[in-house]
Amino acid sequence: xxxxxxxxxLLKAFLRELEHWELYKQYxxxxxxxxxxxxxxxxxxxxxxxxxxxxxxxxxxxxARHFDMERRKYEKRYVLTLDSSxxxxxxxxxxxxxxxxxxxxxxxxxxxxxxxxxxELNQYIQHPRLFKAIQxxxxxxxxxLYLAYVxxxxxxxISKKLNVTxxxxxxxxxxxxxxxxxxxxx
Amino acid sequence: MIPIKEHISPxxxxxxxxxxxxxxxxxxxxxxxxxxxxxIILKILEGLKTRTFQRIPxxxxxxxxxxxxx
Numbered sequence: 001x002x003x004x005x006x007x008x009x010l011l012k013a014f015l016r017e018l019e020h021w022e023l024y025k026q027y028x029x030x031x032x033x034x035x036x037x038x039x040x041x042x043x044x045x046x047x048x049x050x051x052x053x054x055x056x057x058x059x060x061x062x063x064a065r066h067f068d069m070e071r072r073k074y075e076k077r078y079v080l081t082l083d084s085s086x087x088x089x090x091x092x093x094x095x096x097x098x099x100x101x102x103x104x105x106x107x108x109x110x111x112x113x114x115x116x117x118x119x120e121l122n123q124y125i126q127h128p129r130l131f132k133a134i135q136x137x138x139x140x141x142x143x144x145l146y147l148a149y150v151x152x153x154x155x156x157x158i159s160k161k162l163n164v165t166x167x168x169x170x171x172x173x174x175x176x177x178x179x180x181x182x183x184x185x186x
Numbered sequence: 187m188i189p190i191k192e193h194i195s196p197x198x199x200x201x202x203x204x205x206x207x208x209x210x211x212x213x214x215x216x217x218x219x220x221x222x223x224x225x226i227i228l229k230i231l232e233g234l235k236t237r238t239f240q241r242i243p244x245x246x247x248x249x250x251x252x253x254x255x256x
Binding site (some may be wrong): 006007008011014036037039040042043044045046048049051052053055056057058060061063064067068073 | 188190193194199202203205206210211213214218221222225226229230231233237239242243244246247249251252255
């Protein structure tokens with residue numbers, strides 16, 4: 001199309017619309033006051049929309065920033081006790097955010113959350129190959145892996161629970177992991 | 187001085203700006219989004235009432251400039 005002759009991006013964009021282009025062509029062929037007026041009018045309509053969008057986009061941006069800033073300031077000043085962090089923020093980054101309201105015990109509950117969870121390690125595995133590998137471990141190894149990775153407690157704690165030394169736990173855990181690794185890679 | 191409100195109706199303006207509003211809404215947490223949307227629309231309407239543009243080039247001015255360059 002001939003419209004590429006224009007370098008001014010505004011003119012280019014304006015004439016890219018077919019209606020405007022038709023008007024302009026008509027005007028080029030037979031210039032008249034009436035057509036000129038119409039074109040000018042259309043251009044003002046077009047131009048003002050672009051300016052308005054640019055201008056209000058900035059307003060929207062700053063309103064949103066400002067809104068968030070105010071909101072944060074407000075929340076910091078008037079913390080709702082139940083929403084505040086139970087471990088003063090230092091644990092919230094690595095341990096997942098725990099607020100007080102999440103620790104409220106539901107008195108009316110008949111079963112506890114933990115009881116609903118399975119105590120079998122293989123109930124937590126999705127990957128078929130890994131599942132097979134886990135199945136081939138003996139029961140004790142499965143139990144140790146369950147305590148270590150599902151319950152997420154340390155070797156020392158496991159050893160206390162099972163009444164053996166911490167070294168024994170470490171050793172059988174490592175053996176179990178090595179075996180699993182071997183089986184997956186095979 | 188050309189007031190914007192003579193050329194764009196509030197509804198049309200908000201419709202034009204919808205995508206931008208949506209985008210900015212995602213940067214706050216979900217529970218505050220409705221509040222923010224209202225705030226933004228309020229600001230837009232306020233701006234629309236008062237904002238004027240200094241001068242708008244006419245189509246033929248731009249056309250002339252373009253032709254002079256060549």
